[in-house]
Amino acid sequence: MSTFKALLLDMDGVLFHGDRALPGADEFLQAISHLPYCFITNNPIRSPAMLVEHFVRLGLPRVDESRFVTSGQATGEWLARQQPDFGFYAVGAAGLHQTLSQYGNYDPETADFVVVGEGEGLDFDTLTIGINLILKQGARLVCTNPDHNVDASIDGLHRVLPGGGALVAPFAVATGQTPVFIGKPHPLLYEMAMQRLGVAAPDCVMVGDRPDTDIAGAAALQMATALVRTGRFGRGEKLPSGLEPDWDCESLTALLDRWRDACPETFGTKTKAG
């Protein structure tokens, strides 16, 4: 068994679908609670403070805000590294605006960066402002995450929503500028989580549902990887070639069972037949 000291966890499709916690998520989080771990998400819609409350609403344990690293935070960090005290114009959900405001200044007149994220916000007016900032002011086009579409649960029904990669496309087409994408598989989210936990990549396992983002980004950093088939890929579905996770399990419960079999001293013993 690959060994690891710390865990990085994706959330959508791993711990929950929209407003519904997945079976086994609570038990999994209890079983790893003594280990260093962070949640890293390509979803910029909720700020870390909002995610704390989201966990509580779903019946998951209340965890500290510092455990969440979002693509909104990683984007803010990346922008600040390019240009301290930057101005931004953001198109996306309220959580993205709140998060970016902690790193830079909202400036629809002379922004240095046009940032596109997931959620509501794209319309004719915001697209027009954004492309004028890029074409006339020289602003750079940045997107919080490359996902073309994302899965959501709305009133209990599965819906596919446009991801960052789709929402940024009109800006790219209108301006001819290629966006910079910050979310997984870009290394910054993983690096921010490792820095918070004080661990190195070979110490970590990444648990996610998407081979192209969660698993690919972690593998590139030499992390161990675990895929759960409760999100983008279902049981038995063929994965893209070249992306072989160290663990490939139908659920978090099945993954925890395998870890408990291999390392009962770390993860405890099974509470029910696996």
Ligand SMILES: [Mg+2]
């Ligand atoms: Mg996911």
